[in-house]
Amino acid sequence: MQDFYERLIIKFANFTVMEIRKFTACLTRNAVEILNYFQTLRTNAILEGSNSKISITKSRARGFKNMSNFMNMIYFVCGELSLPLLPIIESAGEIKGQSQHDWLQNIP
Incomplete structure (x- = not known):
């Protein structure tokens, strides 16, 4: 793969079109990252x-x-965690007429 890449850069470097030469400079600057992708098939x-x-x-x-x-x-x-949905706890320590323990037992 590296041989092909080097031949491609040499071929593009000999073009007279300025845009292709700029593209070749970009390929040269990022050669390590591009070759790593093709070797590992992983991206960030x-x-x-x-x-x-x-x-x-x-x-x-x-x-x-x-x-x-x-x-x-x-x-x-x-971590894509989710919080259980708890109703507002009243100051007396009960949840809508049930004790907190009883309410938690009813959670699916």
Whole structure:
């Protein structure tokens, strides 16, 4: 694969069209990454997706109280975790007429 890539770059470098020469310079600059893709068939798309989720979480919150809270939210968002939906707990410690223990037993 590397031999083919090198021959392609040499062939493109001899073109007189400036756009193809610019493309050849781009291929030369990124040769390691391009060849790694064809050897491993892996990209960093999953990492970029996680980074995007973290950036959205950070901007949506407009700041976190501390780093621990921020890290917990990253685990929550990137790990695709879900929180159980709990109704508002009344100050007496009961949930809509049931004790908290009884209500939790009814969760599917």
